[in-house]
Amino acid sequence: SFSWNIIMGVYIQKGLLQEARELFERMPNKTVVSWNAMIAAYAQHAQLGVALELFRLMPHRDAFSWNVLISGYVQQGELKEAIHIYNQMPQHDVVSATTIIGALAQAGDLKEAAKIFEKMNQRDVVTWTAMVVGYAKHGNLTEALQLFQQMPFRDMIAWNAMISGYAQQGHLEKALELFWQMPNQDVVSWNAIISGYSQQGQLNEALQFFEQMQWKGFNPDKVTFVSLVDACAKRTALAEGKAVHFQIIESGLGSD
């Protein structure tokens, strides 16, 4: 049954829902994972009705089943309905709570997000990061930083989230301070700074950082280049734009 699920997963990944469904129907030994995967596929492809129908039909539901459905409603922007399902869930786990926290935070309802956050008995690094991002994206960097500092454990995504928060609000000095403070950077960290400069219209700083990232052996990606092109366009910096364009071709990302 593992192998059936894996093949079904390939269909789903390619967006072949009909094929996945046919396989699902023909599977002699459907497990809860098969059901969950099928429900997730429909939920992510804006077919919540079908997802819900399968959810109701399935013989045994686990936490994944609930979470898959909840995140489907969140992804389709149906926060109210997502919360409604969340409230019907027999036992919330860290994923379901984090999904709702993330959705509330994104919608700007940080009070409600914080309420759930505080009520949770276990939070993990994902939960903390969702809160940090929520505050940062809504301009409350003080609260974001406070939570960030209170985190029991910080992974690279958490660092990047905090850095991006500062960068997006134009606080590049603070962003840089954290950038150099973090244990290791990845391409996302570099991009966060570069796009921050780009959004501020600080093309020279962005280009300087771009060079530096390459000295340090990081490969720029599509996001890096889009940020730079954007910065060049803002300043109508034709020469710089051409230089960046040349590097895009050189990097093999020209067709993206």
Next chain:
RNA sequence: UCCUUGGUUGGGAGC
């Protein structure tokens, strides 16, 4: 212990 759910970086298009 393998298949299904939640957090971080960009311009545009779509929902």
